[in-house]
Amino acid sequence: MLACRASFTQRLLTNDVWRVLCGVPDMFGKLDYDGHERVVFAHDEATGLKAIIALHSTRLGPAFGGCRMWPYEDDERALTDALRLSRGMTYKAAICELPYGGGKSVIMADPAKQKTPQLLAAMGRLVESLGGRYIIADDVGTTLADIAVMRKQTRYTAGATNAAQARLAVTAYGVLMSMQAAVAHRFGKADFSGLRISVQGLGNVGMPLCQSLREGGAELIVADINDRRVAEAKQRFAAKGVAIEDIYSQDADIFAPCALGAVLNDQSIPRLRVKLICGGANNQLYAAHHDRDLADRGILFVPDYLASAGGVIDFYQEMIDDRPEAILQSVERIRSITRLVLESAKNSGRTALQVADRMVQQRLRAASTDEIRG
Numbered sequence: 001m002l003a004c005r006a007s008f009t010q011r012l013l014t015n016d017v018w019r020v021l022c023g024v025p026d027m028f029g030k031l032d033y034d035g036h037e038r039v040v041f042a043h044d045e046a047t048g049l050k051a052i053i054a055l056h057s058t059r060l061g062p063a064f065g066g067c068r069m070w071p072y073e074d075d076e077r078a079l080t081d082a083l084r085l086s087r088g089m090t091y092k093a094a095i096c097e098l099p100y101g102g103g104k105s106v107i108m109a110d111p112a113k114q115k116t117p118q119l120l121a122a123m124g125r126l127v128e129s130l131g132g133r134y135i136i137a138d139d140v141g142t143t144l145a146d147i148a149v150m151r152k153q154t155r156y157t158a159g160a161t162n163a164a165q166a167r168l169a170v171t172a173y174g175v176l177m178s179m180q181a182a183v184a185h186r187f188g189k190a191d192f193s194g195l196r197i198s199v200q201g202l203g204n205v206g207m208p209l210c211q212s213l214r215e216g217g218a219e220l221i222v223a224d225i226n227d228r229r230v231a232e233a234k235q236r237f238a239a240k241g242v243a244i245e246d247i248y249s250q251d252a253d254i255f256a257p258c259a260l261g262a263v264l265n266d267q268s269i270p271r272l273r274v275k276l277i278c279g280g281a282n283n284q285l286y287a288a289h290h291d292r293d294l295a296d297r298g299i300l301f302v303p304d305y306l307a308s309a310g311g312v313i314d315f316y317q318e319m320i321d322d323r324p325e326a327i328l329q330s331v332e333r334i335r336s337i338t339r340l341v342l343e344s345a346k347n348s349g350r351t352a353l354q355v356a357d358r359m360v361q362q363r364l365r366a367a368s369t370d371e372i373r374g
């Protein structure tokens with residue numbers, strides 16, 4: 001894809017403009033485009049900001065999603081990331097019946113070297129220019145402090161309260177809720193005792209998840225590219241550390257991907273020996289057919305957007321009641337939704353992902369019908 005340069009004095013490139021300027025005839029046919037309502041490309045020459053905001057859907061409410069700052073190799077990768085992540089946000093919010101749509105922004109920059117208050121302020125102005133269609137939050141490469149800088153330029157930010165500080169653990173709590181329901185469904189067990197669980201990635205999600213699983217009696221097998229984190233998990237949770245590539249072939253009951261997307265693919269799936277997959281990483285399937293491949297191997301896959309929806313629920317809950325106990329209680333709904341999805345999948349012969357996707361699409365369709373009637 002060609003890079004598109006335009007000075008951004010609040011000059012936003014809508015899809016149509018982008019197509020004309022950059023000559024990308026297959027933009028709307030791109031697999032990840034998936035009916036996005038709007039994709040905004042912005043370049044602010046004064047601050048060096050190069051950003052994309054993808055708004056997948058605002059049918060259920062303003063598009064909500066984090067801002068990722070990453071030194072992408074090229075524009076195409078940044079766009080793909082924004083599109084896939086914003087679609088995921090629509091699905092997370094809809095499956096949890098939250099009054100939000102899905103969006104995501106990416107800033108093409110190295111957070112360690114290129115993050116300046118001026119650049120963040122320009123991002124804030126960009127968000128403001130969308131008039132509330134997009135609510136921005138922190139994500140990989142951005143922090144709550146960065147969002148606070150943006151907040152001076154825009155009303156449309158989330159994660160303002162102290163409770164937001166605890167959000168990273170909230171995502172892990174949501175994965176735990178989902179896994180509890182899935183363990184009851186798959187193994188008929190009310191706790192994790194005697195279960196071997198392999199966890200890929202020991203960051204903000206993986207490490208607190210390990211702690212809860214260990215407290216619940218699980219035996220842990222872990223892998224991370226960061227040796228210090230593996231050492232910490234070994235010491236704190238008596239976990240067994242394995243090499244990065246070996247995490248897929250472990251003799252375990254459950255696999256919890258908590259590092260990267262696209263880890264369930266043609267190479268990894270044949271090696272899996274688990275009966276259940278439930279983790280916090282976004283977009284775990286490399287391609288849609290991998291859901292069926294897992295089912296054919298008797299592996300129950302809990303939709304990643306459901307298991308990892310704790311952060312979105314938290315943002316919503318913070319606006320109503322930001323006491324930590326209220327937030328945790330609201331995240332617990334992930335357990336009952338997972339139970340519902342898994343039971344419905346069992347009764348209908350569909351995969352859990354197919355059932356969850358249908359529920360989301362029905363909600364989106366119903367909202368569109370309401371709009372037309374209204």
Ligand code: NAD
Nearest residue numbers: 171201202203204205223224225226258259280281282308
């Ligand atoms: P993080 O950066 O804190 O942790 C990721 C961990 O994975 C790091 O320890 C990293 O060293 C490790 N890692 C990277 N590549 C690896 C590999 N090939 N094999 C094993 N380990 C590897 O990120 P996080 O906040 O814990 O998020 C983890 C995943 O969950 C991401 O996919 C993220 O998009 C998703 N997610 C996070 C949140 C959240 O609130 N943090 C919410 C929803 C989804």
